[in-house]
Amino acid sequence: MKHLLTMNDLTTNEILEILHTADSFAKGDSWSPEQKVYATNLFFEPSTRTKTSFEMAERRIGLDVIPFETGYCSTTKGESLYDTVRTLESIGISVAVIRHEQEAYYNELKDKVNLHLVNGGDGCGQHPTQCLLDLLTIQQEFGSFEGLKVAIIGDLNHSRVAKSNLKALNALGAEVIFSGPDEWFLNEETYNYKIDEIIESVDVIMLLRIQYERHLSLSAITAEQYHQQYGLTIERENRMKKGSIIMHPAPVNRQIEIADSLVECERSRIFKQMENGVYVRMAVLRKLLESQEV
Amino acid sequence: MKHLLTMNDLTTNEILEILHTADSFAKGDSWSPEQKVYATNLFFEPSTRTKTSFEMAERRIGLDVIPFETGYCSTTKGESLYDTVRTLESIGISVAVIRHEQEAYYNELKDKVNLHLVNGGDGCGQHPTQCLLDLLTIQQEFGSFEGLKVAIIGDLNHSRVAKSNLKALNALGAEVIFSGPDEWFLNEETYNYKIDEIIESVDVIMLLRIQYERHLSLSAITAEQYHQQYGLTIERENRMKKGSIIMHPAPVNRQIEIADSLVECERSRIFKQMENGVYVRMAVLRKLLESQEV
Amino acid sequence: MKHLLTMNDLTTNEILEILHTADSFAKGDSWSPEQKVYATNLFFEPSTRTKTSFEMAERRIGLDVIPFETGYCSTTKGESLYDTVRTLESIGISVAVIRHEQEAYYNELKDKVNLHLVNGGDGCGQHPTQCLLDLLTIQQEFGSFEGLKVAIIGDLNHSRVAKSNLKALNALGAEVIFSGPDEWFLNEETYNYKIDEIIESVDVIMLLRIQYERHLSLSAITAEQYHQQYGLTIERENRMKKGSIIMHPAPVNRQIEIADSLVECERSRIFKQMENGVYVRMAVLRKLLESQEV
Incomplete structure (x- = not known):
């Protein structure tokens, strides 16, 4: 190579x-x-x-x-x-x-x-090394990828992470699902889950960074509304299944993609990823x- | 620690x-x-x-x-x-x-x-390491701090140096006095000496940097007037007592806080401080x- | 030293x-x-x-x-x-x-x-180390400087390279000739050759960088015209004598001082110079x- x-x-x-x-x-x-x-x-x-x-x-x-x-x-x-x-x-x-x-x-x-x-x-x-560090973090946690359910949530359009991770995770045997605002969706074929439909069943919540300055300002939605509709709130974290983890490539927009107090919570692997x-x-x-x- | x-x-x-x-x-x-x-x-x-x-x-x-x-x-x-x-x-x-x-x-x-x-x-x-380097320079010169008289001169309000040094020098046994324009004084309790009153009796003249761009431009005083009223002129250096030294945290505004030719004079410890x-x-x-x- | x-x-x-x-x-x-x-x-x-x-x-x-x-x-x-x-x-x-x-x-x-x-x-x-690296490149190529003919071509006025190289090359026994637009000439005494007069006889073509943004925009000449009148075109390179080399201090303005495809041609020592x-x-x-x- x-x-x-x-x-x-x-x-x-x-x-x-x-x-x-x-x-x-x-x-x-x-x-x-x-x-x-x-x-x-x-x-x-x-x-x-x-x-x-x-x-x-x-x-x-x-x-x-x-x-x-x-x-x-x-x-x-x-x-x-x-x-x-x-x-x-x-x-x-x-x-x-x-x-x-x-x-x-x-x-x-x-x-x-x-x-x-x-x-x-x-x-x-x-952004291949970001993808690899995500994979290492998941592998360290679960031992293997077979049968894992990974949700990627957020700004799919502008994300280097989403594109790199989807293919690799599939090849390694994990199932990947997506969630986020409709207007930021990769293409028509990808099914867009509501976060509340999937929060209790996934092993990994992989949040994406919002290009806040560029995108939220252009849409009708406020930061607070984004957090409530698409973000990982404290209430949603409570419903996550036992042993499931939270990931984010950082820098984090605290209180938008994820509640401030969850950035360093027990499930969070954000600094472990780094x-x-x-x-x-x-x-x-x-x-x-x-x-x-x- | x-x-x-x-x-x-x-x-x-x-x-x-x-x-x-x-x-x-x-x-x-x-x-x-x-x-x-x-x-x-x-x-x-x-x-x-x-x-x-x-x-x-x-x-x-x-x-x-x-x-x-x-x-x-x-x-x-x-x-x-x-x-x-x-x-x-x-x-x-x-x-x-x-x-x-x-x-x-x-x-x-x-x-x-x-x-x-x-x-x-x-x-x-x-700015604690600046304070420590000032202390080391004084200690190397005089062996101890006991009984030394140190004058801190200049922009006391905006100085990281003045605040750090006052307490430490006092604790080590030195006397600290201040001098400078009235409007830049720390508080009402600090007595403001005229530089000509003290120049002959102090062991250490510690000049402070003037935030020239910010402060002189706002006051009625010119750089030349500042130098004559509050600065270390050649004439004043001549009156300093035997063995006394000059210090400045730098960068120096030459010909304002201190006469250009004094920056590297025999009494100056400015580059020694660095x-x-x-x-x-x-x-x-x-x-x-x-x-x-x- | x-x-x-x-x-x-x-x-x-x-x-x-x-x-x-x-x-x-x-x-x-x-x-x-x-x-x-x-x-x-x-x-x-x-x-x-x-x-x-x-x-x-x-x-x-x-x-x-x-x-x-x-x-x-x-x-x-x-x-x-x-x-x-x-x-x-x-x-x-x-x-x-x-x-x-x-x-x-x-x-x-x-x-x-x-x-x-x-x-x-x-x-x-x-820019003395640029001059020395030019000299090393010539010496590696020809063994000695005695009798070599070196043409320096381009923006002689603004060039650190031309001034440093002329004297050193002469002292080492090489002949140096110049070529370029009249308005960029060092002084009246320097004879200004046309590039087509000299291209077949020189051992070294040393092109200079044009301060494109500053100078071409101020003159009546376009980049394409400069290339045709003063630059090293593919046609001219074909007429260079056997064993002769091309040098340039870089960064190169491709297709202005030199044809794009010549930057890494067999005669070029541009990356060797670096x-x-x-x-x-x-x-x-x-x-x-x-x-x-x-």
Whole structure:
């Protein structure tokens, strides 16, 4: 495997292998490449979690991370992403993690560069390491995916998470159902459950972040109305089945997608997901660096 | 000690212990934690000195520093400081240094996070490591604080330095007096000396930075008038007593608080203070990391 | 040698010595200072190549690099460059690489600071490590400079590269000729060749970057017209002599200075130049750190 750009790059076996490696890192295993490896993180959109998580993962496996300030680089002089990445390759970078607002930005890069690319999010497209950390969190909780019922709730249209997760969860044997405002639905074929119909039967509630500033302001609904109609209220959490868990990719809009007091409740795995993000990124980087394809 | 947020967190004995450790670092001692420790610096206000000084202190004791660009993180998407810090904790950060414009921002964090916080300045509130580096500079010069007379001069209202230093210097046995424009005075109880009354008798002149852009422009006084009435002119420096020193937290407004040519004169300890900043920060980090409280 | 500020700081022998060291790094040699050395990079203008290249060079010789965000430092509060550099020196920085829009910014620093300065570009002035990497690329290609004919083509007025390269290439025995729009010419004495007159006889075509946004928009010429009259078209590349090479400091304006498909053609050394940039910077840093002058 030369790059990790979308979940489609991974077979089900490769997914399970990455989860296995990640879990061993979670349990304290360590690994480092034999030679010095230089990495960099190009985040053209604001990020706390994903960027610091990749930085941490890179450091933990002993990579040397060259800083790259996207607000202060030559793309501001009109340089293309391709020329920027080829430049980094020329100075000796072997791994580039990129987040970019343009969907599928990697198509102009993937066959022409001689370093490893990891997609840290492309517009409303994919975010494969987020998907992998979600899978690791579910696997740690339930042991396997077979027969699990996972509800993905919220802004399906603009979510990188929903698209990546649906296919992977199905392939691993879980059932995925969706819920949220009609206008944000992926396509006509997806059935849109009411949250109150499903809250008592699902094993995993996976809430999506609302692009609050962009979308709620454009619709007739207020934040409070959203919370009551589509959000995870305290009342709904009480009705969740024994052993079921709550997930959210964060940053959370507290009191909109989820009641403020539930963010760190017993069922919540929100901060656990962030911890797992480091382990799956370590596992992905290891897989790329051990691969013979460069 | 879990956090260092204000000078009130420290007993007089703890202050002396930190100064002792810092002085041993100044003399070439070294120390590192036994395990890998990850730190990060969250500076929500511009800073050269304090930020690079913490970075240097962290590196010198062997910490791995994860970069954090505040202008490009999820707080720009509305994430709270609490959620940001909990995120960093989840990915494995053990020490967070924070500068934030909101006074006492740490109150919403200190009892709820499981990492060490160091306050790098909160609005017009506290700046404990600046206070400690001032104390170290005085102690190195005079051996002890007993009987010293320290004048703090300038913008007392907006100064993080004045508030932190007054109490600590008194506790250590020094006398502190104040001087500056009447309108910038802390409260009615503090006596406001004229600089010409005290210049010949004090051991330490501690000048404060004027928030020039904000305050001089609002008052009837010009920069030149300020310098003549309240600043350290060449003529006044000539009248200072033998062995007395000049301090300033910097950045200096040259020719306003202090004559340009005095910034690096023989009495000036301004750049010495910056050097000492690294040693006290190393000492503070060591104290936090050796503590059992996490 | 305490600083490297302009190519005039170097004798011809020193240039050859740096190229020799750089070439040994290119061939896999390594070197590190015996003691821990702290460096920082102050880039007050956007940069991808030069900044990441210095970062990489510093890491490769084992320096510890303290990050410095110029958009978020105390110069935004009015602090002078001198006070900023003295601050960095006080906290323990030994090497500062600076890019600044002000021509000859280093004159106010060079005799007063006790750290090593490396000029990473000053306005339209000098850019000595760019010159050195150009020289290394030519030397690797042709073995020596004696008798080579080098054409520098483009925006001579605003080019840091042209000024640095002319003198050094002449001193090393190469002939340098110029070509470009009349209005961008250095001075009356320089003869301005038409590109079609010289394309078949030169060993090196060194294209300069056009400050497109600033200059083409102000002139009567379009990008397409520039390319046809002054640029390296596919037709012209076909007429270049056997063994001759193409260079460009980048970022490239594709299809203006050079046809898009030529950027990575067989003659192009554009990405090779970037690779060599790391080696010459390693060699310069080594020379400064081995020097007794501090």
